[in-house]
Every structure is written in structure tokens, then in C-alpha cells.
Amino acid sequence: MSGLPAERQPSLRRGLLVWLLLPLVVLIPLTTALIFGLTLRPALDALDRASTDTAVALSQIVEVRDGHASLPLSEQTARALRADLVDETMFAVGDGDGQLLGGSASLLQLAPRMQAGQWRFFEAKIDAKPIRVAAHGMQCGARADQICAILVAETLGKRSAVERAALLAALSGALVLALPLVVLAMLAVNRAMRPLSRAAAEVELLTPDRLETIDVRGVPREVTPFVLALNRLFARLRAAAAAQRAFVSDAAHQLRTPLAVLRVEAAQALATPHAQELRPALERLHAAAERGARLVQQLLALARADGTALDPTQRPQALDLAHLAAQAADRWLQPSLEAGQDLGFDLEPAWVDGYPVLLEELLGNLVHNAIEHAGPGARITIRTRTEDGRARLCVEDDGRGVPADERELAWQRFRRGREAAGTGSGLGLAIVADIARLHDADATLEPGSQGRGLRVQVRFAPRAGHGTT
């Protein structure tokens, strides 16, 4: 699954997340700005209105007599008008000619030109302090262009506080909206992807031996075409594998009868009186016939081991390896006696779920190897055990053994050791490995007890549905 540069590959998950989250990235700041503006504006307007109230109060105090305006303002009233808990406030009233009638002279200098009845609001600075000014024009004389300016100003403390509050409201609103949306989007995408991962895990479990059809139920509708395509591919692979097996099997079967003739004739020729100089040739002929017979047997075993799991008519059955080994005694005792060896047994019940013909073949190859390679005088023992709920089959000899560096290679097809005698095909252990793999068993080569000879162990997986007692 890994090993591909992830950033170059299109990812459904990433695509979904981008299309879900990208709008959020744009929309949430937009919403935040909107909330901020909508909260701030009325608050600021309310503050301006407080200033206009003061200005209106001042305008009521202005008196116009004989065309001259004056501001009869007591110190107490002035203090009352300037009273504020937060901000510094000030006011200024000027007559139509720009003369100060009351309040702050420096504020009056900020007065804009105004029509009668006009209101102006603006920001300015006095003594480097930013202020907000409400200005009102008021006719205060006989002439229409005689406009008194009434200015009310305050520092920006309340306004800053209002701005901060509005910003806080907008940001917390955005956060409350954005966080759950992001989390929910990721959860939703993950949840939608889960059936995909499940389907992938199911495909991951398949091996070339077990190309079973994947169950489409529970797979999202969008992914179903892929799974169906995979299933069709598996079916074609199974068919191809079956055709190849059939070919190997047919070819081997066609070879069986002529090989039987060769074996019988070679043995018969050796048993019939013959000229002495013919003997070496007859012996070679006999050995070659034996070897050909075994090779065909092994090729068939390989074809069968490769095909058994794909063949729906074959099902593993419960069998005892000890029983299998005892049955093998008849077949292997004579060859071992002829090779001058002592073939013995050490059998305890060892139940497995397996294919009897294949396990027979596995054991046969192990025993045959031991007889071929252990040499005369060797002691060969077939052992079966159950340990921790796992059945174990072991063939051990005290013969020549296999050098450590050759042990791993020995499992490959047609691989023969440097010290191997002349007759092996190099298929025996490859067949053992194939059949073991088919049974979820580990096969290992190691030195025999006391470091002499060779021990081949096949450890089976615990049986399904049986406790490890």
C-alpha cells in the first residue's frame, strides 16, 4: 500500500476536505466582518446621540439679544454638561463670526462650516488625543448667515470599549461556528471513507492462492464497480490458473504410462541374465527411470498444491498427522532399509485441518530427502507433537546435514545443495514449502539434535474453532 509518493496521488479524502473547508475559510471571515459591523454601528450611533443631546442642551442655553449671541452658562451647568464616567468631554460654542461664546477655544478651531440646523460628526485630535466631535450649526442672529457653532467632543474610551466588545462577539461567533464545522467535516469524510478502507483490507487479505470473490455488500455504491471489476479479474485469474494446472496435470498424466513401462522394463532387464558389460548402462537406465517417475510425481504435487486452495470442490478435513506418519511407514521402510538406515517413529496425536493427499506428499518428500541425503547408517526419526495447540511434524536425521548458508536457498524450486547426491530434482523442499504455506504452517530447516544432521520442522497454525488446551 505504501511506497507511492502520496502527495502526487489524487486523494478523495483530501478533495472532499478541500471542497468542504475552502468555503468555510472564505465565508467565516466574511461572516465575522458582517457581525462586527452590524454590532458596532448602532453602538457608535448611540454614543454620537449622547453627544448630540449635550449639543441640543447647549443650544437651548444660547441667548440672542440685539443680534448678538451669548452663552449665559454657570460653572455648575458647564460641569454637569461635561460629566462623564469614562471619557474626557469638552464643548465649545462660537458665534457667527467665530468668536468663542463658551467652552474650549481649541475645540472651536475645529468647527467646520455649517448651515443652520446641520449636524456634522467627525474625528479629530486635540493635544494629540484622538476625539470624536459632534458639531451643530444654529442660527443665532438677525442675519441668515449668522450661524453659531456648537461642538461637543469626547475622547474615544467608550468607543474603543464598544469596538472591542463587538470584535469579541464577532470572533467568538466565528469560532463557535468554524470549529464544529471543521471537526464535523473531517469526521464525515472519515466516516464516508471507512467502507473503502474495509474493502481495501479485504483485498489485502487475498493471496495468489486465495483469490476469493470480495463481498460487495457494505461497499459504497460508488466503489462497487471497482470491486466488481476486481472480482471479474480474480475469476479470470482463477480460470487461467486452473487452465495451467490442468495442462501440467494432463502432461504429467500422459507421461505416467510410458514412465511405468520404462521403470518396469529397466527393473526387469536388471533382473534378467545379461552380459556383464551391459550392467552399468542398465543401472543408469534404471536410475533415470526412477528419477523421471519421481519428477513427474513431484510436478503433479506442485500443480496440485498450487491449485488446491483455488479449487472450490476441495475442502480441508480434520486428520491426525500421527496416523498419516504411521501409514507412511509401509512405503518408506523398505527404501530406508535398502539405504542401510534406521527409520523410526515418535508419534503423539497431532490433529490438523488439511488436505490428506497433499500432507502425505509433504511427509513423503521430507522422508525421501532424509533417505537420499542422510547417508548409510543414519538414524531417521519421524515425530509428531501438539504443543500450545499447534500441531508439529518433524523429520530428523543424524546424517550429513545442510550447511547453514544453504538452508534458506534449499526451499527454492530446482535448487540443489553443493553436496547433494546426483539423483534429486531440487523440488522436494519447494513442494514442502508450498504445501506448508497452503496449510498456514511454517517449515524450517535446522541442525538435528547435538548439532548433527538435519531437522525439518513443520509447525501448523492452531486449529480454528479449537481451544489451545
Next chain:
Amino acid sequence: MHILLVEDDSPLAESIATAMRSRGWRADVSARGEPVPASLLQDAYDALVLDIGLPGIDGLETLRRVREQGSYLPVLMLTARDGVEDRVLGLEWGADDYLVKPFALSELLARLRALVRRHELRRSETLVLSALRFDASARRACIAERAIQLSARECIVLQYLMLKTGQVVAREQLTALVPGWDAATSDNALEMLMSRLRGKIEPGGVRLRTVRGLGYLLEPAAPA
């Protein structure tokens, strides 16, 4: 021995027949299964060797017809297939043994001898191996014409071993035969019995082998 060999591959049939004849056996060859039931009625055969893959009716059908006419002749099936199905089918349909091509000549001959020996016991109650003879009804054994003294237990064990000549017999099979023995206590007793028996019968040209960890094997001292 008189063998009827049914095999459609003529080189193989000739090879086997020649090998049998050179050992002093009589061997008749048929390439098809249809005439076999009639042939068995005409001649007294000791065993039938039957290939499964025959033109016309196959070996299994031939076997069925042979058994149908009431013949208990020992039948050894030959096949080019070694799937478990063929083996089970052949034995279910009444074959006595089964060999997969390409078999070794020695194995074919040994299996035939064993089949015929077992079959003869059913008829004559006398087992013969080299110079050793065992009369099953009288429970008496002799080498050449000289009787040998056997205990009742030794008789039971020897009869079973002679029936299974050339086959490995597990210890459990033997101890189960002897009344009053059980598997837990009888290993030593069986070993002593076998060692006594070995001393008594091996002068008759037979060998009683111990198969380490498994059981025993009775065979001719020199292969015939």
C-alpha cells in the same frame, strides 16, 4: 500364480506380463474391460490387475461387473491419477489395493503376492511365508515339516503378522488382539513376546523387524 492383467497400453501390458512370466507366473493380458467377467469364469485366476482408464467400459465399471457376478478375486487397481477421489472410489467399489503409475515393478509384484496370500488364507486357512507355515484353524505353526511350540498369545500375534506380511503393524494393533492386555501396561510384555517369537520363527527364512517407535514388520528374509 495366475494373473489377469487388464491394461490398454500394450507396451506397459507386455512389460508387466513379461516380468511376471520370467518369475514363473502365468499372465494373461486383456486390452478391454468388457470380456473380463467371462474370462474369470473360464479360467482360475489368482488375482486381477485392472487399469482404471480403459477404452469402452472403464476399470471401475469392469470391477463392478466382476463383483456383481459374485467373484471375490483379489483386485489391484492401476491408475494414472492419484487424486484421493480415485483411490476412495476404487476401494469403495471393491478393489483390494491400489497403485499409481509409474509404479516400481517390485512394488507391483509384492502387493500382488500379499493380496494373493491374504486371499488364500480366506480359502485354505493356511498361511505360508518362506518355509514358515501357519495353520489358522489348528493354531499350529511349523518350519518345513517340523512343528514349533507357540503359546496362545504368540499364535494370535503370528497369525495377524502373517496376514499382514510386508506391512508395518502398529504395536497398538497387536496389543488390542491379545485378551487381557491394555495399551498402558503391555509394551514391555509385547516386546518380550516378540523377541521370543522372533527366536522361534526366524529359522524359517523370515525376518521379524522392529520398526522403532511404531511396531513390527514380518517379511521374507531374502526378497523373492
